Amino acid sequence: xAKIQQIELKEKLITLLGFAKKSRQLICGYEGVRRxxxxxxxxxxxxxxxxxxxxxxxxxxxxRKQGIPVYSAKPQKNGVKLVDSxxxxxxxxxxxxxxxxxxxxxxQES
Numbered sequence: 001x002a003k004i005q006q007i008e009l010k011e012k013l014i015t016l017l018g019f020a021k022k023s024r025q026l027i028c029g030y031e032g033v034r035r036x037x038x039x040x041x042x043x044x045x046x047x048x049x050x051x052x053x054x055x056x057x058x059x060x061x062x063x064r065k066q067g068i069p070v071y072s073a074k075p076q077k078n079g080v081k082l083v084d085s086x087x088x089x090x091x092x093x094x095x096x097x098x099x100x101x102x103x104x105x106x107x108q109e110s
Contacts, residue, residue, distance in 0.1 A: 004047070004060055007071045012105050014076075014085045017046075020098045021086060028088040030055065037062045042092035043099040045070045048082040051089050059090060068092075071106075 007013075020026035027036040036042040045063055047056060049072050056072075063070045073082040083089050093099040 004056065004070045004072045006049075007046075007073055007106060008109075009073045009076055009080065009082060009085070010109060013102065013109075014080065016098055016102045016105065017082075017086055017091070020093055020102070023098065025094040025096050025098050026086065027092040027094060028086060028090070030059070030090045033059065033090050033092040034062060036092050036094070037066055037068060040066060041094050042066075042068055043095050044068060044103065045090065045092045046073050046082060047071070047091075048089035049074050050081070055090070 017026060021028070027033055027042060033042065033045055037045075045059060045068060047059060047070065051072075060070055062068075075081040082091070093102060
């Protein structure tokens with residue numbers, strides 16, 4: 001797996017993260033994401049850009065072993081961060097339509 005990719009959290013991505021959180025498809029926090037990776041239920045991981053370097057390395061190591069992409073979310077131009085929209089600095093998305101929608105939106109915007 002390549003290094004951690006930088007993404008900008010645009011409104012559509014934040015909306016999809018909110019829907020995923022409400023439908024319990026968003027796995028939140030380091031420990032939850034670690035468990036999800038070990039159970040192979042996570043499609044991708046999004047981390048806050050301001051996360052500690054040591055924690056970034058630990059998450060990247062876990063994800064690399066399973067072939068899971070990791071994205072580092074830069075704050076929006078208006079200052080909205082991942083932690084502002086989800087309440088966590090580390091989130092993972094379970095398999096399903098919302099994860100597919102997030103990935104296709106991400107590909108369209110890049």
